Amino acid sequence: MTGHYCLQLDVGNSSAKWRLVNNAEVLARGVYVPDDTSSLEAMLGCAEQVQQVWIASVAGDQREGELATVLEQRWGVSPWFARTQANTGDLVNSYSDPGRMGVDRWLAMLGARHRYRERLCVVDAGSAVTIDLVAEDGRHEGGYIIPGPTLMERALLLDTDRVRFAEAVEYDLPPGRSTAEAVRHGVALAEAGAVNLAMEQAGEPAPRLVLCGGAAPTMQQLLNGRGEWLPDLVFEGLQIMAGQ
Numbered sequence: 393m394t395g396h397y398c399l400q401l402d403v404g405n406s407s408a409k410w411r412l413v414n415n416a417e418v419l420a421r422g423v424y425v426p427d428d429t430s431s432l433e434a435m436l437g438c439a440e441q442v443q444q445v446w447i448a449s450v451a452g453d454q455r456e457g458e459l460a461t462v463l464e465q466r467w468g469v470s471p472w473f474a475r476t477q478a479n480t481g482d483l484v485n486s487y488s489d490p491g492r493m494g495v496d497r498w499l500a501m502l503g504a505r506h507r508y509r510e511r512l513c514v515v516d517a518g519s520a521v522t523i524d525l526v527a528e529d530g531r532h533e534g535g536y537i538i539p540g541p542t543l544m545e546r547a548l549l550l551d552t553d554r555v556r557f558a559e560a561v562e563y564d565l566p567p568g569r570s571t572a573e574a575v576r577h578g579v580a581l582a583e584a585g586a587v588n589l590a591m592e593q594a595g596e597p598a599p600r601l602v603l604c605g606g607a608a609p610t611m612q613q614l615l616n617g618r619g620e621w622l623p624d625l626v627f628e629g630l631q632i633m634a635g636q
């Protein structure tokens with residue numbers, strides 16, 4: 393028995409998410425991070441044979457090239473890298489240079505539009521948090537890129553002398569009463585506040601909010617459960633673009 397195995401990857405700046413798909417059925421999935429070779433080996437061991445490899449990557453040329461080499465050596469298949477387009481179906485990019493938009497954003501929008509043909513606010517909360525607005529007719533209205541929680545905290549630690557703490561504090565919204573709380577709650581306020589303000593700024597009709605990315609569950613909590621968490625949105629968009 394042989395299946396038609398398609399390995400799909402979503403390569404972000406912190407981690408690479410992968411899933412193995414056979415006829416729309418997800419057989420396996422995982423995450424690998426640069427400094428953990430066993431997590432990469434887990435992906436390379438997911439199947440004896442793979443017929444197709446599709447990649448959504450926001451990594452640079454060098455990291456993409458190295459990944460392509462590893463995959464070719466393992467399965468003898470050269471991967472297909474999805475790239476942001478001026479339009480995909482009736483989703484129309486607002487960038488004058490669409491190739492400069494991260495393909496994760498484009499695919500998340502594509503995946504969301506496939507589910508809901510209405511005005512959308514698509515939030516991808518990873519290393520960076522992106523907030524993109526899509527009009528009901530599929531026009532990309534525009535978007536925002538802000539540092540994600542880890543990057544925001546790192547920026548504070550890098551460029552101040554006394555913002556220092558050892559306590560592990562959860563992301564939450566009350567005003568902080570220690571350095572640790574003031575930073576973590578401040579970051580939470582900035583992240584959730586940005587999404588709320590983007591929604592407010594968008595006006596009417598109120599966009600439907602969808603969330604993906606590693607920090608999406610935390611973000612959704614901070615938003616009081618607002619929005620819908622769709623963890624596979626980038627893969628869903630990848631599937632759509634590959635089918636065209």
Ligand SMILES: Nc1ncnc2c1ncn2[C@@H]1O[C@H](COP(=O)(O)OP(=O)(O)O)[C@@H](O)[C@H]1O
Nearest residue numbers: 404405406407518519540541542605606607610
């Ligand atoms: N437990 C957590 N709570 C909140 N945010 C988290 C948590 N774990 C990870 N994150 C956030 O998610 C980011 C990683 O998400 P991921 O989707 O893997 O990013 P990328 O797409 O950039 O690789 C981290 O930079 C961090 O900001």
Ligand SMILES: CC(C)(COP(=O)(O)O)[C@@H](O)C(=O)NCCC(=O)O
Nearest residue numbers: 404405450492493494518519520537
């Ligand atoms: C904004 C991003 C860094 C988000 O990446 P991620 O947080 O998922 O790793 C990525 O989409 C990117 O590199 N974009 C290029 C600039 C742009 O979209 O305009």
Ligand SMILES: [K+]
Nearest residue numbers: 516518520522
């Ligand atoms: K992101």
